[in-house]
Amino acid sequence: MASERRSGQPVLVEREGGVAVITLNRPERLNAFDVAMHTGLAAALDEIEGDPGCRAILLTGAGRGFCAGQDLNERKAAPTGERVDLGETLGAHFNPLIRRLRAAKVPTVCAVNGVAAGAGASLALHCDIVLAARSAKFIFAFSKIGLIPDSGGTWLLPRLMGEARALAGRLAGEPTLAHVALRQAMEAAASNSLDEQLEHERAAQRRLGFSPDYAEGVAAFLEKRAPRFTGRDG
Numbered sequence: 001m002a003s004e005r006r007s008g009q010p011v012l013v014e015r016e017g018g019v020a021v022i023t024l025n026r027p028e029r030l031n032a033f034d035v036a037m038h039t040g041l042a043a044a045l046d047e048i049e050g051d052p053g054c055r056a057i058l059l060t061g062a063g064r065g066f067c068a069g070q071d072l073n074e075r076k077a078a079p080t081g082e083r084v085d086l087g088e089t090l091g092a093h094f095n096p097l098i099r100r101l102r103a104a105k106v107p108t109v110c111a112v113n114g115v116a117a118g119a120g121a122s123l124a125l126h127c128d129i130v131l132a133a134r135s136a137k138f139i140f141a142f143s144k145i146g147l148i149p150d151s152g153g154t155w156l157l158p159r160l161m162g163e164a165r166a167l168a169g170r171l172a173g174e175p176t177l178a179h180v181a182l183r184q185a186m187e188a189a190a191s192n193s194l195d196e197q198l199e200h201e202r203a204a205q206r207r208l209g210f211s212p213d214y215a216e217g218v219a220a221f222l223e224k225r226a227p228r229f230t231g232r233d234g
C-alpha cells in the first residue's frame, strides 16, 4: 500500500512501518461524517485489509477535534418536507463500519484529540485501545438533537460506565421520546449482542428521525440556537 497524504481528501491513509494511520480529514466540520467520508473510510479499510504488511491500525482526526459524528448539513430538512430515514443511513454506513472495526484482523488504536461526539464518540470507543489527549472529550450529544446514541453507543455505555450514571441529569424540556428510547435501548443492551443492539439502535433511530424533536434539534444546531423540544410523537 502506498503512503499517501493529500489534502482535500476526506480520509487520509499513511503507512508508518507496519502501522496504517487513518486520518479523518474534514477539520472545518470537526471531521463530521458525510457520505464522501464514509466512502473514503470504507476504501481505506479495503486497502488495509488487502495488505499483509499492515499489523495495526491507528485512527485519528485532523485539526482540533477527532470526529463530530454525522454531518448535520446532510440532515437539514428539505423544503419539500421529505425526511431522511435514519434506519437506512445507519444500515448503509455507520453499522457496517462498526461491525468491520470490531472484526478487524489487526489491533485498532484510536488517538482522540479534542472532541469525539455522537457517532464519533462511539467510533473511538470501539477501538481496542483509546489514547485520549488532554484535550479529549467524549460527548454523546445525540439527545441534543432528539436521538439516542447509535453506532453501538447504547451497547458500550452501560458496559463502560454503568446505567445510572449514563441516565443521570435528564430534565424536562429535553426530547422525551429520545430519553424513553434510550432507557429501552440500555435495558435491551444488557442481554443483546453488539450485532443485535446495532439493529435495535437502527429501528429506534429510524422512529426518532421522523420525530418533530429531531427536526427541531438539527435546525437549532445549524441555526446556532437552543432547541425548543416538545416531546411529541408526530
Ligand code: T3D
Residues within 6 Å of the ligand: 028, 029, 030, 032, 068, 069, 070, 071, 072, 073, 075, 086, 089, 090, 094, 115, 117, 118, 119, 120, 139, 141, 142, 144, 145, 147, 150, 205, 221
Ligand atoms: O444521521 C444519521 O445518519 C444517523 C446517525 C447519526 C449519528 C450521529 O452522530 S448523530 C450526532 C451528530 N453530531 C452532533 O450532534 C454533534 C454536533 N456538534 C456539536 O454539538 C458541537 O459542534 C461539538 C460539541 C461537537 C463541538 O463544539 P465546538 O463549540 O467545539 O465547535 P463548533 O463551533 O460547534 O463546531 C465547529 C464547526 O464544525 C462549526 O462550523 P462553523 O460554524 O465554523 O462553520 C460547526 O457547525 C461544525 N460542526 C460541528 N459538528 C458538526 C458540524 N457541522 C455539521 N455536522 C456536525 N455534526
